[in-house]
Amino acid sequence: MERKEFLVASGMLVTTAMLAAFALDTSGASSEIPEEGYKNRRPHPNDFTEPILKAITLGLNAPNPHNTQAWKFKIVNDHEALLFVDEKKILPATDPPARQIHIGCGSFVAMFRMGASGLGYTPQVEYLPQGEYSFSEIGNKPVARLTVVANSVNEDPLFKHIYERQTNRGLYSGNLITEKEFNIILERTTSQHCEIKLCNDPVELPSLLELLYKGMEVECNDWNAYDESRQWFRVKDDIAEKKDGINLRTGGMKGLKRWIAETMLNGYSKKAWHNKSGIENYLKTYHEVVMTSKGVVTFTTGNNQLIDWLKCGEDYARFQLTAYDQGFFIHPLSQVLQEFASIKKLHDEFNSRMKVNAPSKVQMAVRIGRGSPLEYSYRKNTSDFIV
Template sequence: MNRRNFIQLLGVGAGATILSSTLIGCGGEPHVELFGWSGPAATLKDIRLKVLSYAILAPNPHNKQPWIVKLVGPSSFALYVDPNRLLPATDPYYRQVHIGQGTFLEIASIAASALGYKANIHYFPEGQYGNKALANKPVALLELTEAPNVKPDPLFDHLLNRHSNKRSYDRTSLSPNEEQLLQTFHQKTSDAELVFKSSAQDQTQLTGFLTEAMAIETGNKARDEETIAMFRVNQAEVEKYRDGFGVAQAGMSGVKKIVAETFFLSREKLEKNPAGFGEQAVDITHAAAESTATFAWLTTKSNQRIDQIKIGRDYCRINLQTTAMGLAQHPMSQILQEYDDMLPLQKSFKEGYGIVPNDTVQMLFRLGRAKPTTHSPRRTLDSIISV
């Protein structure tokens, strides 16, 4: 199969595998397989473990799952960044890794509410560290208190279906009502600016920016290798590592997936030819952006660790709300990355859209309509708990 055919195949990937599930009634009935997620087993007596079993479903960069949890006292846990699960080439200041801590806390808080608990979150209980540094200090202490009258967050019903949908969309934009609904929803809990871009001109311009950003990102061996290391070439790798992502998350399934994984993808080929992987990534990015009619981003005035954690919470809530609305959502972060080669293009993007130079665009994502895709895997709960 040549590269073009492979890209075409990705663009027209068949529908996602639909599995019946025993998870019905806890966090919404999943439409797609949740590999590696065993749910809040009835045997889990500790409320913290129940909450954490949902939190690991949080969106996070490259599906690294960069979390360490220390159980503290009878009803609290401290969350730390896992220093062995960073992305130094593409996320040199760990900004995205910190956004992925916020997503985790948000899901924990939503799950707690549905289980009859209030989650009191104390950010950086041992002090915040600089936004280019990483310290061995917790990003948050989460304390669970029983609150039988707590109102379950309605987003709980969408925890098992939320995912990052990387397949091609159907080229329709969100309606003004959908954008308004999301804006109102977002502003209820956040001061961060949420911007939508849905004009034909934005579509062309953003497709150009995002494709060029991927070309820059993949023009470097260390960055390519970092991404290839998280790309799962077949089910055996998914089962072995239980992290990362593969063609299934771009919508490929059934026979096409088997054909691609058998004849086209192999770890050896990828590692021998990272530039080839990069070229495919550029084509896939172009096809994804080109199939999308609505883009959005979240911007903050300051860029401290706390801002990054809070934007993770906001982003996660938006992703759950779009899931509730039957919409697909997918971050496209390359243009936001902070290594030197990306900065000139990032500057043009910000100037082109009148974004204040000192503001930080924390998340950029596309929105639209597409069939769901297979969930990315998750490691076991005990692998994130440190004793």
């Protein structure tokens, strides 16, 4: 074989020149989180003097779909702003009604409230101040009016974890989460809107996880849905430069495997992204990860309107921080909950298994367990969100 080409684990063609380059590249071999952790990856409230910008800056740490950070703000004065969805950052293929994008807004609101309390302000939030809006009005009508009032308040106990929380897509270890552990998390989440339920039954759990995993199989084989991930996918220097989107590093991929995959996907070519054996390898790893889950937690609302999505986002973010406080990571497995056409069969199967009928809706389904922290995701600068 004159040109020395190898078909590697990623299912892609790699040349000897590329492997030689890897020998010189030590950056990809580190198995640790970079020393700075989340620092230098997120804006900081001390960068501002205006109380509303400080609180917004803390809110930006919120979990949000594909880390598109689909938020924009109109600043009213030093203490008040309007939050809108940034309509350019929604995910029409995998989230046709923008339900998940609004869950991300609710998560922002939860972190904004915690942040304001830690800064010594009372947060006030008025949802949908100009009323409910339709899909075509996204970005034009506000999601919420956000106000910070100066007086002494009790710091939210979750404030200290704002920067530390992360979506953890790694392997989980140890025992299944117990009812007792879950109930402590639930109590401290102080959920306002969702019914939050745990499946930790050793007999039920594996088949539930298989169903959630199958959702990813369907997404990967739906060209439009899977291509949307490509559009928000970042490799190498783009990760720190663009400060958004998804990448292999926050997914825990390391070393040679990551270097090869990032090199092959550099350029973001559709051909490489939709490569059949590449997808098969990804799904194999994803299956292994999912099956190490120590429980599945679902967030269900009685209705399925804008306000339910927003309030669910608040419950979700508070749950994630409380779980972190108690030594647990979580990771959403959202595919079977989504509304794109090819997932409908699995969506219906999931709903009948969970005994959920419209207008009730399972808004989030997440795996939970103990694991090791992975690389932190970035956030754009606060000024990038101001209109």
